[in-house]
Amino acid sequence: MLCLGLLTRCQMTTELFIQYLMAGITYGSIYAIVAIGFNIIYNTTGIINFAQGEFVMFGGMIAISLLQFMPMPVAIALAVAITMVIGALIEICFIRWLKSPSVLRMIIITIGISILSREVGVHIWGESIRSLPYFVGNEITSIPIFGARISPQVLWVVAASGLMVIALGIFFKTTSVGREMRACASNRKAATLCGINTQNMVTLSFVLSAGIGAFAGCVMSPITYSQYDMGTGLAIKGFTVAILGGLGSSGGAVAAGLLLGIIEAFSVSVVPLAFQDAISISILLIILFVRPQGLFGSKEAAGLSEF
Amino acid sequence: MKKLLSVLPLLAVVIGIHLLTSATDTMYYLTQMTMSAYYSLLIIGLCVLMGYAGQISLGHAGFFAIGGYLSAALTTHSLIAYKDTALVTFLDSMGMLMSGHDLYGEALLVVSPWVACIVAVCTAAGIAVIIGIPVLKLKGHYLAMATLGFGIIIYRVALALEYFGEADGISEVPAFVLLPGLSVSGDFSNRVQNYYIAWGLLLIGMVLLLNLIDSRVGRALRGIHGSDEAADAMGVNTSRFKLQTFVLSAVFAAIAGVFLTHYNGGIGPSEAGVMKSVRYVAIVAVGGMAHLWGALLMGIVLNFLSLRGVFGSYDDAVFGLILIVIMLFAPNGILSLNIRYRLKQLLGRGKSDKEGEA
Numbered sequence: 056m057l058c059l060g061l062l063t064r065c066q067m068t069t070e071l072f073i074q075y076l077m078a079g080i081t082y083g084s085i086y087a088i089v090a091i092g093f094n095i096i097y098n099t100t101g102i103i104n105f106a107q108g109e110f111v112m113f114g115g116m117i118a119i120s121l122l123q124f125m126p127m128p129v130a131i132a133l134a135v136a137i138t139m140v141i142g143a144l145i146e147i148c149f150i151r152w153l154k155s156p157s158v159l160r161m162i163i164i165t166i167g168i169s170i171l172s173r174e175v176g177v178h179i180w181g182e183s184i185r186s187l188p189y190f191v192g193n194e195i196t197s198i199p200i201f202g203a204r205i206s207p208q209v210l211w212v213v214a215a216s217g218l219m220v221i222a223l224g225i226f227f228k229t230t231s232v233g234r235e236m237r238a239c240a241s242n243r244k245a246a247t248l249c250g251i252n253t254q255n256m257v258t259l260s261f262v263l264s265a266g267i268g269a270f271a272g273c274v275m276s277p278i279t280y281s282q283y284d285m286g287t288g289l290a291i292k293g294f295t296v297a298i299l300g301g302l303g304s305s306g307g308a309v310a311a312g313l314l315l316g317i318i319e320a321f322s323v324s325v326v327p328l329a330f331q332d333a334i335s336i337s338i339l340l341i342i343l344f345v346r347p348q349g350l351f352g353s354k355e356a357a358g359l360s361e362f
Numbered sequence: 363m364k365k366l367l368s369v370l371p372l373l374a375v376v377i378g379i380h381l382l383t384s385a386t387d388t389m390y391y392l393t394q395m396t397m398s399a400y401y402s403l404l405i406i407g408l409c410v411l412m413g414y415a416g417q418i419s420l421g422h423a424g425f426f427a428i429g430g431y432l433s434a435a436l437t438t439h440s441l442i443a444y445k446d447t448a449l450v451t452f453l454d455s456m457g458m459l460m461s462g463h464d465l466y467g468e469a470l471l472v473v474s475p476w477v478a479c480i481v482a483v484c485t486a487a488g489i490a491v492i493i494g495i496p497v498l499k500l501k502g503h504y505l506a507m508a509t510l511g512f513g514i515i516i517y518r519v520a521l522a523l524e525y526f527g528e529a530d531g532i533s534e535v536p537a538f539v540l541l542p543g544l545s546v547s548g549d550f551s552n553r554v555q556n557y558y559i560a561w562g563l564l565l566i567g568m569v570l571l572l573n574l575i576d577s578r579v580g581r582a583l584r585g586i587h588g589s590d591e592a593a594d595a596m597g598v599n600t601s602r603f604k605l606q607t608f609v610l611s612a613v614f615a616a617i618a619g620v621f622l623t624h625y626n627g628g629i630g631p632s633e634a635g636v637m638k639s640v641r642y643v644a645i646v647a648v649g650g651m652a653h654l655w656g657a658l659l660m661g662i663v664l665n666f667l668s669l670r671g672v673f674g675s676y677d678d679a680v681f682g683l684i685l686i687v688i689m690l691f692a693p694n695g696i697l698s699l700n701i702r703y704r705l706k707q708l709l710g711r712g713k714s715d716k717e718g719e720a
């Protein structure tokens with residue numbers, strides 16, 4: 056390991072470059088998925104759901120608990136389903152019956168839900184750090200790519216994120232429920248007039264974003280581990296990415312997520328780890344000052360923002 | 363003058379609490395009341411920014427930390443190693459330094475608290491100007507994100523720099539002698555004195571803000587909250603008013619940070635954490651956004667309950683629950699509830715108090 060370090064220090068080799076790049080893409084796709092969760096709810100309600108990170112936590116934690124009783128694929132599927140139910144319950148209990156609530160009011164409610172969910176998490180699972188086992192192989196299994204060694208789980212994360220983005224795209228473009236949700240996103244009143252039950256669409260958006268959050272939580276768990284308070288950090292990263300990509304734009308979220316992940320990964324080679332967050336956020340702030348609508352919040356991306 | 367009169371009942375309550383606690387031999391409550399007062403100073407500043415100027419800030423714990431950390435660092439890190447440099451000699455001759463001894467009897471030469479306080483507050487104001495100019499052009503969620511980012515950066519810097527004590531923070535911050543015989547410190551003998559310093563500061567802040575929002579500036583701010591464009595069209599210099607309010611609230615936060623740090627005798631990175639900022643915003647919201655008195659009330663009550671540890675390990679859960687319940691049933695803040703409802707809630711709270719202590 057030391058040899059490798061010395062070797063790579065002399066030359067920023069392709070292997071090292073790819074190693075950093077893959078780390079960046081891994082974290083980037085996780086951020087992107089969380090950001091897409093934000094976007095789905097933002098599009099139907101106009102609010103940022105601060106409890107999004109807790110969906111990821113619930114997904115991972117429930118899957119880990121269920122693993123004792125059943126094989127992994129079933130545990131993950133069940134965990135995603137349970138988290139979707141939690142998402143629906145949250146919407147039905149706290150959001151649905153409010154009459155034209157203000158944005159700030161809803162945001163504070165989601166902050167409250169996020170705090171409550173975290174407390175539920177800590178009282179059920181305690182403060183210990185857990186993780187799902189690797190889907191294939193174990194911690195030291197690796198696949199060589201261009202000389203760099205990549206854990207198969209990394210490929211799982213990237214593939215799962217990619218699949219989710221594609222599946223969501225197909226869902227929103229081709230199915231009638233997806234089209235109704237898009238209609239609700241672009242103009243709620245008009246959608247109501249066309250006979251779409253917008254309230255159900257909002258519930259559905261919570262279910263959907265809880266589901267993809269939970270799935271992300273399961274896939275990433277072997278690499279990043281799961282803990283009751285992981286949601287806050289993820290929510291902040293996801294929020295950053297959603298804003299940077301231009302709120303509501305899923306293409307923007309993917310691009311911004313990868314950008315943030317890669318900046319973070321490479322910043323480790325330049326500055327101490329402690330400043331990693333500070334550097335990436337400074338860069339994002341500068342981008343935001345230059346382009347207040349986010350990187351892809353332009354007219355072009357507005358076409359994608361229906362998601 | 364009218365504003366001065368309107369805070370008189372509050373002054374009476376403050377004195378009343380003191381008398382009550384000394385009569386019932388529960389003076390230890392004053393410690394938490396003092397700390398709550400400092401947090402509330404930040405909260406009323408944030409309330410004017412959010413409720414009147416309509417600009418959300420998720421970075422106010424950052425300003426609090428700038429005040430607290432700078433003041434703590436300047437008054438604890440000894441300059442004796444640099445004794446012979448021109449700057450230190452100059453500062454010493456100006457009477458800006460203070461010598462003393464540390465725990466082990468070694469000589470210390472540190473910046474005097476007054477100077478440190480002024481430096482800290484001015485730095486916070488300066489940073490607020492620099493950050494505020496680009497940030498306040500943003501709106502809604504983008505503004506929230508930018509201020510949140512600022513808060514995270516401050517948190518990370520406090521956590522990463524050895525000068526600020528990394529994860530341990532800074533401790534053994536000396537007392538802040540305001541006037542001879544009047545000092546901000548955590549000494550038990552100074553408890554009553556500090557209680558009045560904190561509440562005095564809060565009352566002054568309250569009078570200032572009440573005057574502000576009832577003046578031309580206040581009306582301009584409310585105009586901005588209603589509609590940026592409309593206010594602009596009426597000749598209000600919107601960006602300037604927004605910036606001034608932002609700086610004002612940052613100064614309030616920094617002052618609160620300086621005083622609380624001296625009172626606690628230390629500061630840690632958790633004071634700069636994102637959840638602190640979120641908490642402040644939430645308290646302003648449950649107090650009823652454009653309602654200084656509501657913000658003050660919630661600031662005192664929620665901070666006091668949490669500092670007393672009334673709910674034990676369920677503290678955060680109860681806080682979350684209070685947020686949700688108030689936002690669901692009283693979206694315009696706690697003071698918009700009618701009396702009967704409020705009484706009911708008070709009774710409910712009284713019950714849970716007892717449960718917590720039992």
